[in-house]
Structures are given as structure tokens and as C-alpha cells.
Amino acid sequence: MAQAEESFEQFEEEEAEAPLGATLSGRKRLFSKELRCMMYGFGDDQNPYTESVDLLEDLVIEFITEMTHKAMEIGRTGRVQVEDIVFLVRKDSRKYARVKDLLTMNEELKKARKAFDEVKYAGIPN
């Protein structure tokens, strides 16, 4: 039992220390559950193949990695900012519209939450 735990901890340590690019696509699955739901939502079968989910996860991670690397080269080098991402997807109409919507909605929700809190504070003396 103790030996199994020790080897398990060592295995985890190795995973945490190993560089991400090569091993992440082979080791821990980050998005298995969410990807399954997403694939079903987009039209796949209710139980997608595990190999398909794995392949999609690798594709997503590669996509995010590429975008992040490109964003680091734009604007302020070494940092990723929202404007960089918006600039990168400007050609792709779907993604561009989606980013714009998300950010606008986020602002609206922040304002709503702020207004909600202010109302709460104002309404207490009643």
C-alpha cells in the first residue's frame, strides 16, 4: 500500500515537472467530461468514442497553444491580452462575433452585479 502510494506520488511529480508540450497530449486528460457534453451538443452521438474525444482534446490544446504563442508575439511581447486575441480572430467571423458577444456580456454582467450590490446596500436601512 505504502509502496503503491509512493510510486503514485513519484508518477505525479514526474508529470508535474515534465514539459507540457510533449507530454500533455499523452498524459492527463483535461477536458474529457466537458468535451463529451460539447460533442453531443454539437451533433455527435450521445456516447462519443473515447478516441474521438481524445483526438479533439489534443486538437483543442494545440489550438489554444498556437493562439497563445501568436498572441504573445503581438502587441506587448511576452504577454497575452484581450486585444491580441481579438486581433487574431478578426478574419474568422464566427469566432470574432463570439468573442465580441462574450466580452460585451461580461461587461453587462459586471455592471448588473455592481448595481445589484449598490441596491442591496441602499436598501438595508428599510
Next chain:
Amino acid sequence: MENIFSKMEANSGNVLEVDVKNPLDSPHVKTELLGNQDSQEQRLLSHEDVLKKEEDDIHQRSDSDDNEDANLDQAATALEDMLTKTEDFTSRSESAHDTKENIAQSLQGTSFESEIILPKLALCDRKEKKRESKSRKELEEEEREKMQVLVSNFTEEQLDRYEMYRRSAFPKASIKRLMQTITGCSVSQNVVIAMSGIAKVFVGEVVEEALDVMENQGEVGPLQPKHLREAVRRLRLRSGIPNGHPHRLWFRI
């Protein structure tokens, strides 16, 4: 008669507006233009995509695991209530035709409407097109109503799939961790939100293209990796996917 023409014009105006706003709808818009006199459902399908993008993130955030988002959930529902209540007040009818009449009434005022309908409707067309381009909220409200009608007519399987489509999202914590590992410095929350949304759109594009591939090959059932790979290949040709390391993908197996 004039009402029918004005309704069709108004709807084609809506279609053009939707096209400008969201080129995403282009396949749906084409079917709409072809079958403009057809049933409501085609129009509903085109507006469905617009609404999905607008309201999707609220549900995304209500499902995330952060503690902050519990409050955000309340705010989100509050905001949604506010928006839907304003819908109920301002949209006095169900069809575009009636709102057009209301606009005409509010524009022109009082007594001469019943006498001089024809030229006023002609004037109203131009004014209304200007107004429609300005009053996106009215368009959004109409679309929301149509979405509600559509969703209320879903079968249970469709409802399930629609719920999965709206609610599924990438966990923000994992995305943030991944990006911070890549960049080596911290990323702001807006960046994580934007990246999660784009990643979801990316998954949608790949899955839809893969379903097309599967259909072309005449197969059924769950998607197989070969369909996904063919879909990615096609999307790369169309430059939908960034391609910094073309050799890496194929060595992984």
C-alpha cells in the same frame, strides 16, 4: 395585400440585417432567401444561431465552479429577467407585421392613418429600415420570441441536445492553468473567458465539419477519428485553424 408585402419586406430586411451582423448564418440565410414564403421554422433556425451566441455565456458562467460565479449566477438571472420583462412591455405583438404598424402609429401620430395608408407605408418602409438598423434591441426581442417558440416545440431529445450545447463549456481554471504554463506569466480573466469561448467555437466547427464528412461517406453512428482528421484537414485548407507546427500533429500516434 400591402400588409403581406410589407411583412415580406420586413422579413427580408431582417434577413439582411442578420446576414450583416452574423455571417455565421450564411447557409441558413441562403435557405431563407430561397424559401422566404415558407414556414416560420427556417427563419427561426437562422435566428437561433444569433441567440445562442448572445445567451450562451450566461449559462456557461452559471455552470462554472468558481465561488464568484455563484453571485454572478444571481446577477445573470436578474439581468435575464430584466431583459425578458422589457421584452414583454415593448413587444406588443407576435409578428413583424404588427410591430411595423406600431412603429407607424408612433411615428405618424393620430388621425390620418386610416385614410392614407399606402403612401405612409411606403414612407414607413424607409424609416423602418433605418429604425431597424438602429433598433437592434427590437430585432433581438423578436428573435428571442421566435427562439422561445422554437424551443417550446422541441422533442425531448432535441431539448437535451440543445441544453448540452448551451451549457457545455471548458473549465476556466484548466484553461487559465494551461495558458499560464505556456506564457509563463499570468493571464487576465477576460483573456480566459475569450479563449474558452473561442475554443468552444473551434470544437463546434470541427464537429460540424466532421459530421458533414461522415454524411458524405454515407456512414452513421458516433464520430470516428478519421472523420475528425478529415474535417481538420479541410478546415486548415480554408484557413480556419492556425498552423504553426504542421509536422507535430502527425507524429503523435
